[in-house]
Amino acid sequence: MVDSSPTGVAPERVRRLLDAELASFADRHPRSRALHERARASLLDGVPMNWMVKWAGPFPLFLESASGAHAICADGHEYADLCLGDTGAMAGHGPAPVREAVARQLERGITTMLPTEDAAWVGEELARRFGLPAWQFTLSATDANRFSLRIARAITGRPLIAVHEYCYHGSVDETIALLDPEDPEGRRVVARRGNLGPQVDPAQTTRVVPYNDLGALEHALADGRVAALLIEPALTNVGIVLPEPGYLEGVRELTRRQGTILIHDETHTICAGPGGMTGAGGYRPDMLVIGKTIGGGIPLAAYGMTAEVADRARAAVPWEDADVGGIGGTLAGYALSMAAARAALGEVLTAAAFERMLPLAARWERGVQDGIDRHGAPWSVTRLGARAEYHFMPNPPRDGAEQTAHADADLERLLHLWVMNRGVLMTPFHNMALMSPATSEADVDRHTAAFDDALEALFA
Ligand SMILES: Cc1ncc(COP(=O)(O)O)c(C=O)c1O
Numbered sequence: 295m296v297d298s299s300p301t302g303v304a305p306e307r308v309r310r311l312l313d314a315e316l317a318s319f320a321d322r323h324p325r326s327r328a329l330h331e332r333a334r335a336s337l338l339d340g341v342p343m344n345w346m347v348k349w350a351g352p353f354p355l356f357l358e359s360a361s362g363a364h365a366i367c368a369d370g371h372e373y374a375d376l377c378l379g380d381t382g383a384m385a386g387h388g389p390a391p392v393r394e395a396v397a398r399q400l401e402r403g404i405t406t407m408l409p410t411e412d413a414a415w416v417g418e419e420l421a422r423r424f425g426l427p428a429w430q431f432t433l434s435a436t437d438a439n440r441f442s443l444r445i446a447r448a449i450t451g452r453p454l455i456a457v458h459e460y461c462y463h464g465s466v467d468e469t470i471a472l473l474d475p476e477d478p479e480g481r482r483v484v485a486r487r488g489n490l491g492p493q494v495d496p497a498q499t500t501r502v503v504p505y506n507d508l509g510a511l512e513h514a515l516a517d518g519r520v521a522a523l524l525i526e527p528a529l530t531n532v533g534i535v536l537p538e539p540g541y542l543e544g545v546r547e548l549t550r551r552q553g554t555i556l557i558h559d560e561t562h563t564i565c566a567g568p569g570g571m572t573g574a575g576g577y578r579p580d581m582l583v584i585g586k587t588i589g590g591g592i593p594l595a596a597y598g599m600t601a602e603v604a605d606r607a608r609a610a611v612p613w614e615d616a617d618v619g620g621i622g623g624t625l626a627g628y629a630l631s632m633a634a635a636r637a638a639l640g641e642v643l644t645a646a647a648f649e650r651m652l653p654l655a656a657r658w659e660r661g662v663q664d665g666i667d668r669h670g671a672p673w674s675v676t677r678l679g680a681r682a683e684y685h686f687m688p689n690p691p692r693d694g695a696e697q698t699a700h701a702d703a704d705l706e707r708l709l710h711l712w713v714m715n716r717g718v719l720m721t722p723f724h725n726m727a728l729m730s731p732a733t734s735e736a737d738v739d740r741h742t743a744a745f746d747d748a749l750e751a752l753f754a
Contacts, residue, residue: 392590435585436464446522460694462531590638661742
């Protein structure tokens with residue numbers, strides 16, 4: 295029965311089901327609970343990284359192991375992993391070519407601050423996939439974004455950057471900003487809720503534009519003070535929000551006209567294909583960032599640029615100052631990560647692998663859509679290549695604010711916990727599933743069945 299509340303489900307029903315699932319999770323995970331209790335004595339909130347407490351259970355699931363598309367928790371339960379380390383393990387957990395390459399490299403030197411042949415190979419492969427000729431490496435996508443923004447400011451001599459509202463590009467200070475909902479013109483920038491001790495008020499560094507709004511972008515760039523526009527070609531971190539026809543072409547045209555450096559952050563949108571959305575759509579950004587998955591689980595990210603940006607960057611950074619110029623990382627481009635990336639890109643995340651992954655995500659999308667239709671839920675599903683997501687609204691969102699307005703923390707937590715209690719891991723943020731080359735139809739169908747049961751409990 296569809297309720298009159300925005301999600302179609304009465305909050306009391308969600309709360310009742312959530313309490314039952316929390317109790318069931320606690321019963322089934324005594325060892326995770328004990329490990330969490332122990333870790334609280336030495337780790338802030340009992341986890342090594344703060345967002346691990348965002349998982350849906352009453353305490354985090356401690357893992358015993360993960361292999362391929364599956365994980366086993368400390369209590370011995372097995373899961374189909376559709377979170378895949380929020381894309382860090384999009385190549386699958388420990389793919390054999392990466393493990394072998396890493397094992398070989400462990401014998402040959404892990405980090406030396408000198409290049410290896412693998413680095414040249416990885417640069418060539420990234421150039422082939424993304425159409426940009428000059429690459430640099432970091433340990434995280436956050437750093438790759440930060441350094442790209444520095445280069446853009448250095449070569450344009452402009453002070454500001456622009457981002458999409460509800461973007462996420464890692465912990466890059468200037469990007470943790472939103473539009474002030476109190477501003478009738480919708481232009482004033484404020485720190486995003488949760489922005490922890492910002493170094494500088496983002497209103498001084500950043501312009502924010504809603505996704506899919508070329509008029510707002512045109513206005514934001516018009517005075518020529520914006521060095522770079524940093525975007526995910528599709529939003530994936532607030533929920534998947536896809537571009538309307540012509541939007542990305544318009545973004546390219548406006549940034550080119552205003553001399554603003556366009557940076558595509560493909561860290562998540564690589565799910566669209568071997569060259570991400572940039573490769574699939576034939577787009578031509580000035581710079582491109584990719585992190586997480588390219589090391590097959592070993593820390594590594596990269597940023598690439600056109601020959602023109604590379605020439606301007608070289609001219610902007612005096613050689614003798616390069617090591618203190620704000621772009622660095624002692625282990626950046628270290629030998630182990632390069633060996634891992636060569637294996638991950640060359641043998642795992644290949645075009646053939648994407649040909650398998652995309653139909654799996656389409657199967658997941660169909661399964662979820664069928665459930666929504668069968669139970670009359672006023673919800674929708676979107677898919678971007680190997681990644682898909684459901685939304686608590688009848689039509690997919692057009693921008694991040696619309697997606698956020700339809701979020702429901704309890705309902706989301708219930709659905710995550712429901713499938714977790716039935717052997718499926720979902721990304722802990724919003725309702726997103728990702729396929730790896732190791733994912734199977736059975737893994738997808740396990741989610742479909744659990745999701746359908748949840749809808750039965752919510753809408754019967
Ligand atoms: C699009 C995008 N860029 C950058 C990052 C930051 O990656 P990292 O945490 O590896 O720095 C993320 C992380 O979720 C991301 O989704």
